[in-house]
Amino acid sequence: MHSLIKELRRREVFRTVGLYVGISWILIEASSVMLPAFDAPDWALRAVIIVAIIGFPVTAVLAWVYDVTESGIEVQADPTDTLILPFGGRKTDFAVIGVLVVALVFSVYMNVTGTRTVVAVELEPVSVLIADFDNQTGDAMFDGLLEQALTIGVESAPHISAYLRTSAKEISKTLNKEGSDELDEATAQLVAAREGVRMVLAGSIIPAGAGYELAMSGLDLFSNEQVFDVSIKASSRNDVLTAVGKLSEEVRDALGDDSAKGKNVATVETFTASSIEAARDYVSALALAYDGKHDEAIELYRSATEKDPSFGRAFSGWALSTTKLGKTEEADKLWKRALTLLGTMTERERLRTLGLYYTVVTGNYEKAVESFGLLVDRFPSDAAGRNNLQVVAFLTLDFQRASDEGIILLQQYPDSALYRSNFALLATYSGDFEEADRVARDLIEDDPDYAVSYLAVAAAAMYRGEYDEARGAYQQMREATKSEYGQSAGIIGLADVESYLGNYAEVRQLLEAEVESAIADGNTAGAASKLVIIAETYLAEGDLLRAAEAARSVLANSQQTSHSVAAALVAIGAGDMETARTVAERLGKELQIQTRAYAEMISASLLREEGDYIAAIDKLRSALEMSDLWLIRLQLGRAYLDGGHFAEAADELRTCADTRIGEATFVFLDDTPTYRYLAELPYWQGRAAEGFGMTEAAADYYQAFLQLRLNGGPLAKDASERIAQ
Numbered sequence: 001m002h003s004l005i006k007e008l009r010r011r012e013v014f015r016t017v018g019l020y021v022g023i024s025w026i027l028i029e030a031s032s033v034m035l036p037a038f039d040a041p042d043w044a045l046r047a048v049i050i051v052a053i054i055g056f057p058v059t060a061v062l063a064w065v066y067d068v069t070e071s072g073i074e075v076q077a078d079p080t081d082t083l084i085l086p087f088g089g090r091k092t093d094f095a096v097i098g099v100l101v102v103a104l105v106f107s108v109y110m111n112v113t114g115t116r117t118v119v120a121v122e123l124e125p126v127s128v129l130i131a132d133f134d135n136q137t138g139d140a141m142f143d144g145l146l147e148q149a150l151t152i153g154v155e156s157a158p159h160i161s162a163y164l165r166t167s168a169k170e171i172s173k174t175l176n177k178e179g180s181d182e183l184d185e186a187t188a189q190l191v192a193a194r195e196g197v198r199m200v201l202a203g204s205i206i207p208a209g210a211g212y213e214l215a216m217s218g219l220d221l222f223s224n225e226q227v228f229d230v231s232i233k234a235s236s237r238n239d240v241l242t243a244v245g246k247l248s249e250e251v252r253d254a255l256g257d258d259s260a261k262g263k264n265v266a267t268v269e270t271f272t273a274s275s276i277e278a279a280r281d282y283v284s285a286l287a288l289a290y291d292g293k294h295d296e297a298i299e300l301y302r303s304a305t306e307k308d309p310s311f312g313r314a315f316s317g318w319a320l321s322t323t324k325l326g327k328t329e330e331a332d333k334l335w336k337r338a339l340t341l342l343g344t345m346t347e348r349e350r351l352r353t354l355g356l357y358y359t360v361v362t363g364n365y366e367k368a369v370e371s372f373g374l375l376v377d378r379f380p381s382d383a384a385g386r387n388n389l390q391v392v393a394f395l396t397l398d399f400q401r402a403s404d405e406g407i408i409l410l411q412q413y414p415d416s417a418l419y420r421s422n423f424a425l426l427a428t429y430s431g432d433f434e435e436a437d438r439v440a441r442d443l444i445e446d447d448p449d450y451a452v453s454y455l456a457v458a459a460a461a462m463y464r465g466e467y468d469e470a471r472g473a474y475q476q477m478r479e480a481t482k483s484e485y486g487q488s489a490g491i492i493g494l495a496d497v498e499s500y501l502g503n504y505a506e507v508r509q510l511l512e513a514e515v516e517s518a519i520a521d522g523n524t525a526g527a528a529s530k531l532v533i534i535a536e537t538y539l540a541e542g543d544l545l546r547a548a549e550a551a552r553s554v555l556a557n558s559q560q561t562s563h564s565v566a567a568a569l570v571a572i573g574a575g576d577m578e579t580a581r582t583v584a585e586r587l588g589k590e591l592q593i594q595t596r597a598y599a600e601m602i603s604a605s606l607l608r609e610e611g612d613y614i615a616a617i618d619k620l621r622s623a624l625e626m627s628d629l630w631l632i633r634l635q636l637g638r639a640y641l642d643g644g645h646f647a648e649a650a651d652e653l654r655t656c657a658d659t660r661i662g663e664a665t666f667v668f669l670d671d672t673p674t675y676r677y678l679a680e681l682p683y684w685q686g687r688a689a690e691g692f693g694m695t696e697a698a699a700d701y702y703q704a705f706l707q708l709r710l711n712g713g714p715l716a717k718d719a720s721e722r723i724a725q
Contacts, residue, residue: 028052125381126255127412128154128218129163129197131188134204137212139237141280142205146214146244148283150203153248156348157257161381163197166290167415170446171195189221195415198222201251211235214247218254228254238276278308285317290418292451292483294321312341316353323360325484326518326525328558335361351375352385359392363561363592368392383413390422394429395594395669397628402426417443417450424456425671431662433460451477451486452671458493459665462500462675470497474673488514488526489672495533496673502709502716504537519557528558529672532566536676539573542714548574555579561587562668565598565631572605580606597627601635608635613643630656630663631677638684646691653688657681679708683715690722699723 028049133146151162168191169181175190176182183191185202192200203216215231230250234243285300301318305311319334335357342350355371358364372389375382390405406426409419420443427436437460440453447453454477461470471494478490491514498506511530518527535550547570554567568583580602588599600623607616620636623629637652656664657678667674686701702719709716 125159125161126199127161127163127197128199128201129168129188129192129195130154130165131185131200131202132183134184134202136204136206141237141276142240144287145276145280145283146203146205146240148286149241149244149279150201150216150248150251152348153245154201154251154255155379155381156248157252157255158378158380159257160252160255161383161412163192163195164383164413164416166287167413168195170415189219192221199227199255203247205240208233212237212240212243214240214243216247216251218251230254241276241279275308278304278311278314281307282311282314282317285314285321289317289321289324291449292481292485294324295484297321298325310341310344312338312344312353313349315341316356320356320360326488326523326529328525328560330522332361348375348379348382351378352382352388355385355388355392359388359395363590363595365392365395365592365594369396369398381412383409383416383419387419387422394426399426399430415446417447417453421450421452421456424453425666428456428459428665429662429669431660433463433662436460448480451481451483451489454481455489455493455666455671455673458497458673459662459675462497462665463661467497467501488518488529492529492533493673495530496676499533499537499540499676500679500708502540502679502713504541507537508534524557525560525563528554528560528563531557532563532570533676535567535570539570540713540715544574548576548579551576552579555583559586561590561592561595561598562670562672565602565668568602569605572602572609577606577609594627594629597623597629597632600626601629601632604639605635608639608642613639617643617645630660631667633660634677634681637688641684641687641691644691646688650685650688650692653681653685657685680705680715682708683719686719686722 130147130150133142135142135146147165151165154160155162165183168188169183171191171194172183172187173179173181175187185200188200188202191197198221200219200221201216202219203214205212205214207213212234213231214234215229217229218227219225220227228251230247232243232247232250234240281300281304285297285304288294288297288300298318298321301314301321304314305318308314315334315338319331319338322331322334338353339357342353345353351371351374355368355375358368358371369389369392372385372392375385376389379385386405386409390402390409393399393405394402403426406419406423409416410423413419420439424436424439424443427433427439436456440456440460443450443453444457454473458470458473458477461467461473474490474493474497477486477493481487481490491510495507495510498504498510511534515527515530515534518524518530531550531554535547535554538544538547538550551567551570551574554563554570558564564583564587568580571577571579571583584599584602584606586599587595587602590596590599600619604616604619604623607613607619616639617636620632620639623632624636633652634656637649637656640646640649640652661678663669664678665675666672667677682701682705686698686705689695689701690698699722702723705719706716706723709719
């Protein structure tokens with residue numbers, strides 16, 4: 001070993017290699033700065049490093065074999081030759097050390113100053129509209145599927161926002177002479193120009209041997225230049241979805257996003273479905289669910305999962321539509337199945353599924369806000385995710401965030417029926433009935449089949465005291481919309497109007513057959529939502545036995561928070577304290593903070609009935625700290641009133657009747673009409689005014705109440721007697 005080291009030193013190998021390493025180090029550091037400055041491709045720096053590595057052993061071998069002499073480069077001299085070669089000596093040592101020091105200093109400087117730090121460049125947002133694919137295969141399976149798949153793929157880039165194709169197709173009807181919703185390249189350009197969308201993506205699929213060729217081009221309408229033109233091969237029909245995923249990666253790369261580079265196939269596929277037929281059913285189901293046609297969507301979701309039992313996204317869509325229809329037991333099973341398939345989903349699918357599960361199953365809105373917040377942070381162009389974030393922010397009573405998210409959505413998609421209707425409902429909740437009415441009427445004119453719009457119109461009519469107009473809105477909701485939700489919400493709305501006006505016999509006539517039909521269909525939650533109103537009519541009439549029986553029937557059919565709370569309040573009014581206590585105990589064990597706040601409210605109402613007003617007030621204050629809900633404030637006002645604290649009672653009741661009246665229109669924040677809850681407020685306000693000795697004001701309140709209670713009832717009788725006194 002000693003002799004080898006001695007020979008390496010004699011042959012100048014150490015000096016030569018040291019000098020090579022130093023120079024190579026400096027060149028690599030310099031290349032890492034210079035090459036990106038000249039927009040060199042990524043492989044250029046890698047090539048420099050590879051060449052430097054390969055050159056190391058080559059340099060060592062050459063140093064062993066050859067000498068640098070006064071006569072030039074020669075084969076190494078005999079070991080006994082004592083000639084001092086010009087390349088050796090202390091000067092060379094100093095040169096090598098100097099080069100290594102320079103390389104070290106340069107490297108340290110580059111790292112300390114962060115020159116080599118990769119800085120994430122925030123790309124300029126790009127809005128795109130995907131035109132209908134030119135399908136030259138004759139296979140209708142590809143119609144609509146490729147566009148949806150490509151939308152999911154390109155929106156994986158955070159800076160790319162795809163304009164909603166459903167809205168684009170509605171606009172195309174007004175642009176095409178035949179009224180067709182065809183969105184070919186030319187029509188897509190017209191729509192994009194009208195809506196301020198920057199780029200139109202036009203694609204085609206043609207047969208290519210046993211497979212297919214997919215092509216895509218991008219036209220920048222702002223510059224009128226074709227930005228890219230890419231194509232991908234698909235070896236078979238079932239390979240088309242994977243090819244679309246790769247095509248979307250090429251499109252994203254052309255638009256400045258390289259986040260998909262180097263990742264595995266699963267991260268760039270548009271769907272996690274293993275079958276193109278399953279994906280087709282899923283896309284069709286999505287379109288139906290978007291239009292509120294959940295019963296039709298369910299059949300296609302079911303078909304998709306039969307074709308692909310691992311299609312987690314289809315299971316979550318099926319679960320959501322089933323939940324929307326109130327089929328709780330079936331929905332629970334589907335959600336559990338979807339959760340077992342989280343591992344098959346992309347990050348985007350996983351966050352969306354978790355957010356929906358927290359929202360509609362566990363009621364853990366705080367976790368839902370977290371999941372949807374992560375989703376839109378990672379994918380700002382995910383409109384569905386942002387809409388869901390708006391909804392759950394609303395459910396946590398964070399109205400400001402809900403409003404902010406709604407404004408962003410309307411800026412991105414000003415013609416979306418869903419986002420416009422949500423905006424109208426938010427305006428209703430905030431008490432801006434005029435704005436809600438305006439937005440909803442415009443939406444109904446554009447899309448009469450969109451059921452939720454009628455809720456805002458009816459609520460505004462109730463606020464104005466135009467009850468026939470409210471009835472008309474709900475009736476139109478039932479006639480114009482064919483969805484099961486529209487039919488159910490319409491009949492509940494009509495019952496809500498009659499209940500508000502004290503027409504209790506009409507309420508039961510409207511609802512009793514509906515309850516029987518819902519139970520026969522297995523829609524127990526739908527039955528419970530109608531049984532609640534029936535129970536309330538019996539209580540208002542003073543028929544306590546039937547009220548208590550109906551309340552227990554509600555609880556037997558549904559464990560939903562809204563149904564449980566309403567039934568518990570009826571039970572308390574009917575004297576069935578044990579049933580209410582059982583509900584409070586169950587709700588108090590739930591994770592969702594609003595549910596536990598309602599449990600505290602029910603317990604407080606029980607204390608009030610027992611005459612322990614101070615304990616009831618304390619418990620209601622505690623409930624408000626948990627969640628500031630309208631119904632809790634109403635119960636607090638009544639507790640103050642029964643306890644003789646009239647100033648506090650008047651203040652709470654005034655808040656319920658004036659500043660927060662909008663929240664009472666759908667008091668459980670679930671788009672189910674509850675305007676009837678405002679009917680008794682004038683009576684309680686009259687009691688508070690009477691407590692102050694303000695007899696004239698009290699009489700006015702009582703008269704206002706009696707105008708709504710011409711059919712009598714215990715409270716109406718009491719109001720009449722108080723006026724007479």
